[in-house]
Amino acid sequence: MEIRNVRDDDRLTLYPEGEMTIYQAIDLKSALLDALAQSDEIELDLSAVSELDTSGVQLLMLMKREAVAAGKALKLSGHSAAVLEVFEILDLGSWFGDPQVLPAGALGLGRAAA
């Protein structure tokens, strides 16, 4: 996994690439928390995430919680198919509250918005 970051004024955008699984969890945690410490406005572009497991989801949730607690803005964007699938199972779309660009009709079982 590699995380590219781009700083644009106050806004920090992270591009994690590849897997976000238990094997990368330790690195991912420090990278995400570092980013959170560096900026007040963070965007996490998930378009290049090829695999996401529970540990990855957990870290995203932790980061969101920390951001909200610190009054910072964290935005997830560009959800890849792997991310969308996991978010759908766990019904996390509204938890994060970010717009997800879904393939048409991918709300699937009709329980995405509860």
Added chain:
Amino acid sequence: MSLDLGDALQTFIAESRGLLQDMEEGLLRLEVQPDDAEAINAVFRAAHTIKGSSGLFGLDDIVAFTHKAENVLDRVRNNELPLKEGLIGLLLACGDHIEGLIDLVDGESEMDAETRKRGEILVAQLRQWLGEGGADSTAMQAEAAAPVASADGVRMQGDTWHISVRFGRDVLRGGMDPLSFLRYLARVGEIVHLSTLADALPAAIEMDPESCYLGFEIRLRSDADKAVIENVFEFVREDCELHILPPGSKVADYVHLIDALPEDNTRLGDLLVACGAVTARELKETLAVQESAGASQATQQPLGEILVERQIVQPELVNAALSKQKDARARQSQEARFIRVHADKLDSLINLVGELVIAGAGVGLQAARNKDAVLMESVSGMARLVEEIRDGAMHLRMVEIGETFNRFRRVVRDVSKEIGKDIELVIEGEGTELDKTVVDKIGDPLTHLMRNAMDHGIEPAALRAERGKPIKGTLKLNAYHEAGGIVIEVSDDGGGLNRERILAKAREKGLIQDSGDTMPDGEVWKLIFEAGFSTAEQVSNLSGRGVGMDVVRRNIEALRGTVDIESQAGVGSTFHIRLPLTLAIIDGFLMGVGDGHYVVPLDMVQECVELDPARSERRDYINLRGEVLPLLRVKEHFGLSGCAGRRQNVVVVNAAGRKAGLVVDELKGEFQAVIKPLGQMFAKVRGITGSTILGSGEVALVLEVPALLSDAARFEGRAILTSSKSFLN
């Protein structure tokens, strides 16, 4: 995953193939009756289950693709998308693609570029179907998903389980991903609602990224029983906190659950409402009662008691839910009446039974030799049991041919679309049973025959109209038992075989020397089974490449079967495939010729008569009650030595509708023959299909009656032709 899932994966593959077949059948049924809700559900369930199980095995390609198909099916199921013909075709293609993906898993190979491309094309097509009015249906679904929040109306979720699970800290380190369990759970039932709880996540500094902190509240709609649901979490049972509330649980049970769980009670209450486990009104009223009581926390009446007191939980509804559960369980136990057994185990059982039959015959022989009456009686009792065991064991291998037949619905559908003919498939005799090995091997030859019938047999619509036939062609598959074997018929109402064209082609290919004008129809039709024979003027995509028909014949002969053709110009043709019921053990009739022993299948034997030496000397036929019965002298046919018996006997056999007499020296009676294949060396010997071991340890040869008869007929035909002059004189 570090778990060894080899066996489970095989089960998954086998199950998925079965589900895909269900899916296909459902889709084909929908083509005829587009509003068959049951079929739609069956198709949806199949796709859904495949998706769920592939998720458990981490087969992401299958999950991703099936998910798309499932989305479309879901819309169809909710009547949001009309099931048009194009869509059925697309879904059938999707089923094929999933099967292809599963084959790849089975073959442990990676997806190649072509498969990937096919998948992408299909996904693009699926998207198109979803694209129509996608936006407002999304809104509709969003609305439908939140009815519980609207608080009014008691929605008793009769068949919905509630599952609370908090995964242990070490689950991830143990190589297991809670997501897999959820995907697997989706296979056991439909996850109606799921809430992810991250309340246990500690402060950022303390959080160990390799520990699992998540918990889930799940509403699962399923007919499965509790053990099945618990088993989903079997691998992590020790390592997680799991609460399962059955359908129809009282609000009080949920209150106990709230108490048992680590999270804050109010938050859990909200969660349960969100899940639809209890309604907001129930909860609000209960809380209001609690508040108005004004008591301190410690003395407050438990929530559950208040609910029960206020009779928010209706016992009738609970009962209804319970009886529904009972029904589900009864259904399950019925399903459990089938067990999956490895075919090898069956084969070894049948082998053993075969040995038992041989050993039993040996004991019987000893008893007879020693003239020990008591022993002989015991032996005959045992022989009867052995026979029953044999029949039982053979029966285990018997399957109905219907499943194979039903596969052809798809073939007919696809081929008729491809060649632009309207063809209907009529299936009869699906319940006819035959040996599994035979069923497995008959699929290919049948496919060839059917394709041939559709491509060459049934005429184009215009020609049919001209001939005054219904525009819609009919193809018929039929199966029935006959004389200890099974007959499978493939018939069409097409133009029939063209005698002249077949003869012309045969001459061109040098298959026949003379003009063939005198050849009987049956012989002419048989020419199409010769290698390299094809009469189609244009080689089409389907058939007509000149491979196929000879392969068909070889395949059928490999099963000790025969094929013959009935055809009438302008009316249609029928292919009769005759197959033995089983390949392993038969009831035989034992005969002695010279010094050797021979067996014919008992079902083919019609009667035995004594051969009057004075009247039949050197004649190759006898008068059997006014009927001419051709004779085959087994000794001469095989060129055997050994002195002739004092009296010769004729065994009248009937095979493939032809009757003949086998002249043998000695009749030895009924015998259970365990057929052992002959070695490679004897593969070319015609007229003998296998060997069997007698009780005495001697070997008997099993005669292949149909081949013997056709050989004899051919030989006789030549003899008659060459010597007809002398007969005439």
